Amino acid sequence: MPTEQPADLHLASTHPLGPDASVAAFPLGGIGTGNVSIGARGDFRDWELQNSPGKGNLLPFTFCAIDVRPADGAADEAVTKVLEARFPGPHEGEDGYGWGRVAGLPRFASAEMLGRYPLLAIDFADDRVPVRPSLEAFTPLVPLDPAESGLPTAVLRYRVHNPTDRAQQVTLALSLASPVGMDGWRHNGFPTYPTAPSVDYREADGIRGLTFTAAGPTDAFGYGTATLTTLHDDVSVKPQWLAGHWSDGVQAFWNDLTDDGRLEAETKESYDDQPPTGGARIGSLALHRTLAPGETGDFEFVLSWHVPNRHRAWDAGGELYDQVVLNHYATRFTDAWAVAGHVHEHLPVLEASTRGFTDALFDSTLPAEVIDAAAASLSVARSTTCFMIDNGTPEGQFLAWEGSFDRDGSCLGTCTHVWNYAQTLAYVFPSLERSARRNEFLTETDEGGRMHFRSQRVFGGSKPWDFAHPAVDGQLGTVLRMYREWRFSGDDQFLTDLWPKVAEAVDFAFGYWDPDGDLILESVQHNTYDIEFYGPNPLGSVMFYGALRAAAGMAEKVGDQDRAKRYADAASTGAKAMDELLYNGEFYVQKLDDVDAYRYQFGIGVLSDQLLGQFLAHLAGLGHLLDQDHVRSAIKAVYDHNFRSDLSEHVSVQRTYALNDEAGLILCSWPDGGRPKLPFVYSDEVWTGIEYQVAAHLIFEGFVDEGLTLTRAVRQRFTGRNRNPWNEAECGNHYARSMASWALIIACSGFDWDAGTRRLAFAPVVGDQEQPFRTLFTTGTAQGRVTITGESAELTVDHGSLDVAELVINNRSFIPDDQGPVPAGRTVRFTAA
């Protein structure tokens, strides 16, 4: 088995990043809460708490300072620094580093960041500082639990070790400009506040800290609160910095901190006659602790926020834009202080779940690149791309953009043809995918079965998203995903509720895309390349056969035997016909007499997505839709023709996601000539979502080496130097399609879970066969891990409860030592039958 790592493989989750990883930004924040990120220097960046993306958003004078002085020493032995590594440059700027960046304060000589999402760790080092500080930061992530994974909070735990032989008095002082109440962001990254927010010190129930409150009515879109809290006993505080001219506030803060390592409240608001009414308000909270020689101590802050009010629309064009709809989290919590209370109270449990999940993933024997890719994909689910609104149910309504532009969402409506690729939610937060399916079939599928591929009526308006064509891949892929959700959850009521509309959507396909009834789709086929394919081609038809198989399975379950048979027959007949028509002996092509008769076709090119429907069918346990040998040949052809180990001489006039000596898989190539004059508009691009689906599919078909090589190629592009490891962009940051990477775990571990039969299966294809194989897994009710060692296996449940009727490993049944449902924390041993 081919999983030896190349020596030069440096992944962000395995090799610490230095401050020169200038675009690394590790996102904190939960599902549907917005984010604040931490850079490789330990700096706060990309403040996005206000229900909108905000890449580049900075808060002025927001930094953690450390003050260290020997407990028995003189004042001049004190050292005070900003707890960030130095700026790596470029230092260019219209006014250098302007006010608010505090770039002129001394910083640490170096920092090393290791991001194993959702856990961030940064070690700081500086010869002039006698102690060794580090930062551990995370937002709780509880698998299968979007609510507890959707807390608007970030735990910031600074840990300081005293290696000296003297007791050291250590202060961690976190200064924060109000992260709520702004109405815009300037060119330099800093916010504008129409009216200054208030900031106050508060102490209750052992929780103490700062509360920021935006001015204005609580039902305004910009309203919100934020808190910086701690359970730490020994604190000092400067609840509000001097406001007013120039650098008065920061100079007074620094004078105060360096004077004795403790903070005092200012005695006036400003030295000016007229304190400003607008502008930032900054507060500082300092935690103190004396560390004995050799001692290590924690300094824990919790940042929480609560910006409840969203527009009831995707954007200003929406019907109900002027109405407020609550963030789902705002139905649980009244304000940020309430969030903080929940976090402080439940942090041990939340953290244990987070670590259980993270350990199961990162301590697995899966290839490092697979772990790296899959873990990073979790951050998409908790980025500004995804959100949850109040829909009157306890669960709320899940919604998503395709991605996030720097300052706006990108492409509205949980777009079916983009979300086709995404697997992470289906396995880690499956209830969110069910939420999407409910909406797609019950709200966005018209009478007659046409599905709008962007959800607009989900906000409550009456107008669907208006576009000339339905999306063939989106609509049919959604049927496959419906099957995936039902099979994984075993939620038969979910199936029963949606089935009539699922059947309509499938029936629609026959008439609309196959007017000649030959079961090969040939009419205008809008698709994920934002153009229309014409004539027979594998993208639409393979997805059709997958949808038919899935629908046949669901029809059988609901007792619609007619449809079950009709669909199954059509899948077989159609697949055979398509195979005959489009297979060219190596891969599947598009059949067009004149490839230039329409713009944006691909003709006899090798389309990387030609087997996308087959990929989804594998994930759903549906097996091969087409001749297995042809499928294997075709996916291998995709790799052979479209994977480039060096893109320096690649020619593309399109958007560029990989270049120079980077490797990547292009969307299409024409090894036999026949390139259209104007091929489809993304044909020469490289998209991580397609790379992952192809990589996983290669592994499904036995091309493990190729699949892992391709996966490594992707993640080597995301190492913090050139791209953020936690942001795979396509049309927008944190692009949903990139969540195809979770399929790599499924493919590598040969995982399958059928909730109906409670059959759990593994068939690992990676790792050293002489060594135990370990992987994380999820089912509809549990997250666990399994260790497989030849004839035996150990299965541990980290979260939830698992009731397995049959464990199958490499097609052999395994017998448990102990029967019955396995609760969280329990390990059960299995032996080969």
Added chain:
Amino acid sequence: MPTEQPADLHLASTHPLGPDASVAAFPLGGIGTGNVSIGARGDFRDWELQNSPGKGNLLPFTFCAIDVRPADGAADEAVTKVLEARFPGPHEGEDGYGWGRVAGLPRFASAEMLGRYPLLAIDFADDRVPVRPSLEAFTPLVPLDPAESGLPTAVLRYRVHNPTDRAQQVTLALSLASPVGMDGWRHNGFPTYPTAPSVDYREADGIRGLTFTAAGPTDAFGYGTATLTTLHDDVSVKPQWLAGHWSDGVQAFWNDLTDDGRLEAETKESYDDQPPTGGARIGSLALHRTLAPGETGDFEFVLSWHVPNRHRAWDAGGELYDQVVLNHYATRFTDAWAVAGHVHEHLPVLEASTRGFTDALFDSTLPAEVIDAAAASLSVARSTTCFMIDNGTPEGQFLAWEGSFDRDGSCLGTCTHVWNYAQTLAYVFPSLERSARRNEFLTETDEGGRMHFRSQRVFGGSKPWDFAHPAVDGQLGTVLRMYREWRFSGDDQFLTDLWPKVAEAVDFAFGYWDPDGDLILESVQHNTYDIEFYGPNPLGSVMFYGALRAAAGMAEKVGDQDRAKRYADAASTGAKAMDELLYNGEFYVQKLDDVDAYRYQFGIGVLSDQLLGQFLAHLAGLGHLLDQDHVRSAIKAVYDHNFRSDLSEHVSVQRTYALNDEAGLILCSWPDGGRPKLPFVYSDEVWTGIEYQVAAHLIFEGFVDEGLTLTRAVRQRFTGRNRNPWNEAECGNHYARSMASWALIIACSGFDWDAGTRRLAFAPVVGDQEQPFRTLFTTGTAQGRVTITGESAELTVDHGSLDVAELVINNRSFIPDDQGPVPAGRTVRFTAA
């Protein structure tokens, strides 16, 4: 003499920059024309042709491509690449490299850029390209001639060498989106056009090329034209790319170019039913030439522009903002085609002047860091910081911001206290400084002698710029600069015209700033730190004594003997009194009983600017204003206390222009304690303009080593990796104060020119005394160079005409071989008397 170069000295003008010099941007464009810059990869960036700064402004699909194919070869031997080095990263972006960046086209493996302002040279290399291309680019710079140095044009001369043994058919195809007609710039750097500009091919008088014309009336603020022209014989052209959807246009362009290396016009505007009415319009001009084996050939493009209409105000708050005032260049040329015609016709002469000047500077024996700093300062004069408007005179009115923010001017009104430091214009374009003086004294100095330190009435309104206090350093420095301009030009009429107001401005100082009449200024003194000093301090008073000496000289010339005597006496008496009061044995301090009684003072700190007035006096040939030993001690103290060879542990909460292991001179330090709680707001900052004035002053006082060390410290911060070598920012890019660096040439060469006596003097203090000393120099009428070799000297005039009555070298008179005025191109030999 201490001018041996440190081995690790890498300056942008001596060591070629690679593509990783990602913030290098070499500006093209003339005085008052706006700019387009070229990056170290050979890329076009920062399009600022529309009377406003625009850092980061990009034009979509704007690049030069090279196509090379053997004249006798097969089509598959052709190579086509974008003539830029590859992108160095980071490659992060919300949609990767978006449409318009064409980042997916193959580029050159490497490029090396050497910028010796105003001449840019870039060499490109790539193993796959059989020829060696380079780019030479410049905008003509004619010393003493702002008009010919103010052409809205850029010469782009690609030079290609064929080292192969086959004839190569070479095409240089430059594609350009309309650089005029936009109404805004998006987040991604690309423009928006309210209505599409037109683009046409035109040929007349041997000139051929593309003309872009903005839509809309010719008197609209956004109106303009641009041309891309050539005298090249063999051209092909695609006057307008396909407009419309996606990448149709660029795909069709690339298909066309790579097909046979030549371009054809498109046969339709768009493939869409409705061609868009807005959006960019792109055109391409290709130059063809077959290069024999070993042959080198030029491919010359001229880019010209004409955006005539400015707002008659600094900004939207201005009285006459809605009125149009013409750019001065628009009074010479009717449109861009007219500019292009002038450039093509006069290019040989313009280029000869440019090269004469550049060679005189760069081939001098001045220290490399002095040349580097002085040359870079020329780019400020031709940046968006400076401009010229039509005021009904042939010369026009010179105006300037303090600097340029990324998208707006920074701090209006040719601010007197900032422009105090700037020397470059005074020596290279002295008529512009005279233009400023006319305005300052005749328009901006009220009855009673108070001068508004920001010019606002210059646009014709009646309201001065309203501020509570006049600027002590600005107003008095302007008197010194008046003297400098008069003495350098010998323009007695200029003196006569302005004298009454000069005298009023001087007289005002006695009453306003010295109410107690002790000749030490002590009342509220607003100054260049944007705050007020209180009480006796050297900044205001030394400037006062310099102004008095200068005014005494001018009074004598105009026959105002009373004032001449009064001013001279006051200068002596005051200086003596101040020396006694403020000299602490090492340097000059501020006298305050309680330094914290007012915010923003410096007290007993070492102020880097304490001898700014002395610096200006030296430049004006006025000698020492104060005890010479004290002056020497004080300037040395500035260096000793305020120069930091490493700023890693420097503490500053202010703006940051130098940091980490960089070296720099801070504005103030407190070696003896006494730092105010809130010292003046820039006290901990590092400003190049002050570094240069201190460096030059150190050299004036004999501390040559220290002056050059400081100069090197500055320029080592501007090497393209961390900061743009042609952009020294302070409060804005291209900050005027940085033009203090030209004083380094004056100090190093001991240059002096008194137009009244026609006495020219040199007293070089740098270089190897065993070797000839060579320097560039200017007078009010000429630019020349001198080579001094012991007992003899050779003086060559490159531009203008020079009438020297006496040449003094190291205080010895030199006798010419040939009497009379020396015209351009003539060399005269001098021998020690």
